[in-house]
Amino acid sequence: MRDSALLYLLSSTGHPRDLAVKLARLYQRDRWRFSPRRLDRLVDAVPLDRPIFLLGVAGCGGTLIGRSLRRNPRVVSMSGASDEWTGIDELGVVRNRMPSLPQSLWGNKHRVDIDDPLQGTTHFFASDDLLPAYRKTGRDATAEDARRLARVLREHLAVYAHDPGRARFLDKTHTNTVKVPLLAELLAAHDPHFVLVVRSPYACCPWLVRKKPPSFRVPLTWERRLEFAAEHWANAYGTALEDAKRVANVTVVRFEDWLADPEAGTRSLSAALGLHFDAAMVPRSGQRLPFATLPSDRKWYPIYRDSRADGLTPSDVAIIDRRCGELAARLGYSSPGDGVRASSTESASPYSTASSGERNRSRSMSTVTCSTSLPE
Numbered sequence: 001m002r003d004s005a006l007l008y009l010l011s012s013t014g015h016p017r018d019l020a021v022k023l024a025r026l027y028q029r030d031r032w033r034f035s036p037r038r039l040d041r042l043v044d045a046v047p048l049d050r051p052i053f054l055l056g057v058a059g060c061g062g063t064l065i066g067r068s069l070r071r072n073p074r075v076v077s078m079s080g081a082s083d084e085w086t087g088i089d090e091l092g093v094v095r096n097r098m099p100s101l102p103q104s105l106w107g108n109k110h111r112v113d114i115d116d117p118l119q120g121t122t123h124f125f126a127s128d129d130l131l132p133a134y135r136k137t138g139r140d141a142t143a144e145d146a147r148r149l150a151r152v153l154r155e156h157l158a159v160y161a162h163d164p165g166r167a168r169f170l171d172k173t174h175t176n177t178v179k180v181p182l183l184a185e186l187l188a189a190h191d192p193h194f195v196l197v198v199r200s201p202y203a204c205c206p207w208l209v210r211k212k213p214p215s216f217r218v219p220l221t222w223e224r225r226l227e228f229a230a231e232h233w234a235n236a237y238g239t240a241l242e243d244a245k246r247v248a249n250v251t252v253v254r255f256e257d258w259l260a261d262p263e264a265g266t267r268s269l270s271a272a273l274g275l276h277f278d279a280a281m282v283p284r285s286g287q288r289l290p291f292a293t294l295p296s297d298r299k300w301y302p303i304y305r306d307s308r309a310d311g312l313t314p315s316d317v318a319i320i321d322r323r324c325g326e327l328a329a330r331l332g333y334s335s336p337g338d339g340v341r342a343s344s345t346e347s348a349s350p351y352s353t354a355s356s357g358e359r360n361r362s363r364s365m366s367t368v369t370c371s372t373s374l375p376e
Contacts, residue, residue: 017295024292028087029079031159033096038155046154046164048190050249052273053183054089054172056197057126057236058212059204059308061255063299064283065197066172068266069273071281076161077170084160086293086300091152092173100152102145104136104182107173120215124208124232125175131235135178138185146186168275177236180243180250192249193273196240199255200333201324203308205229206316223319230323238327254332259306312336 032038052069054062069075070085078097079087091097092107103113108125114133115121125134153169161167176183183192208229209222216225244250251272258265263282270277280287283301298304312320317337320328325335 021292021294025079025087025294028084028292029094030096032078032156035159037158040158043154043158044151046157047166048150048154048157048187049166049168050191050193050274051153051187052168052170053176053180053192053194054170054197055177055180055194055240056174056199057177057204057208057233058174059207060197060199061258062172062174062197064303065195065253065255065258065265065269066170067300068262068281068283069170069269069275072168072270072275072278073162074166074168074275075170076157076167077172078156078160080160081162081167084290084292086290086297089170089172090174091171092175097152100148100155102142102148102186104140104145105149105173105176105179107175108134116214118214118217120217122215124214124228126178126232126235126239127228128231128235131178131239134175135239136182138181140182141185149186150190168273178239180240180247184247194244194247194250195269195273196237196244196250196252197255198237198252198331200309201230201233201320201328202312202317202333202336203306204233205320205324206312207308208232223315226316226319227323230320234324234327237331241327256306259303262303309336 037043052075054066054069056062066077066089067085070077070089071082073082075082077085077087077089078091078094079089088094090107091101092105093109095110098106098110106113108123109121111121111123114123114130116123116130119127119130123130123134125131157164157167157169177196180194183194205226206229209225213225214228220228240250241252244252251269253265253269258269266281267277270281283303285301287301289297289300314337317335321335321337328335
């Protein structure tokens with residue numbers, strides 16, 4: 001057993017169920033490594049139908065929306081099918097998956113190849129200094145990388161899907177947010193779909209600093225760390241939205257709108273992705289979590305009020321405004337500095353008002369309710 005897996009198990013609280021849950025999670029995640037199905041000569045014949053890539057920075061709400069999609073009977077992730085929908089779903093950050101992927105699609109953890117003197121080996125991948133290392137376009141695509149990516153996705157479908165012939169693969173590696181043109185080129189024969197999950201920077205940025213910071217190697221003030229997070233948010237979403245002007249099948253979801261009406265949001269998103277809507281995809285009372293769900297995991301039902309922007313100081317707001325304010329306003333978010341909290345229901349966002357049919361279908365960008373074009 002690898003040292004990282006052993007440390008993961010040793011981090012258990014000592015309660016037998018906690019240890020059993022972590023063992024089950026490791027089994028589900030790593031079953032791919034030992035399954036003879038992935039070595040079957042017929043793996044290359046498994047259909048790779050419209051793989052789905054969830055985009056956005058950590059803390060944007062992608063986990064909750066991803067779990068909603070993963071409860072669809074046809075959707076498969078790197079740790080299981082619709083009966084195992086709370087396991088990890090980020091191929092690019094799992095050490096035993098990374099060697100099978102093209103290096104251009106590695107995530108932002110364990111990056112000893114990008115050993116940054118300030119951020120170490122776990123990064124805000126879209127910060128000003130590191131974006132050039134992570135940003136990839138169609139020009140970076142090679143035939144060999146296309147073959148490798150298609151192979152690893154097919155292997156996961158063969159191992160985990162109940163019906164590999166009808167399954168859709170879903171991945172949530174965050175760094176793909178700045179690699180959409182590369183993925184579109186590598187998977188051009190398979191019609192990939194992208195879901196960009198957006199959340200207010202006034203909620204995201206402070207949370208990133210507190211919960212998902214880089215492996216900083218030097219002490220930094222709160223203000224400097226928040227500046228890094230604001231760079232990361234603005235560059236990640238700015239890059240993805242520009243790419244969406246030229247890449248097909250990009251759907252933009254404001255997490256606050258999805259929270260306000262999960263059923264409507266899930267129905268619309270399912271339609272955009274070509275998935276049959278299933279009522280089980282909507283968080284409701286009485287739904288059982290898979291056994292391999294961490295006891296502290298509350299990312300399903302009940303849905304909690306979004307309170308991440310509570311307690312921001314005027315200085316915090318000013319830091320976020322300087323870097324994110326313009327893009328945030330285009331996405332329909334008001335600065336708390338204006339005395340108006342970003343709405344969790346309706347907004348004047350251009351991403352929720354344009355009518356369908358305004359965009360060429362070959363380069364469609366939509367929201368969970370309609371197609372739209374990016375405002376100039």
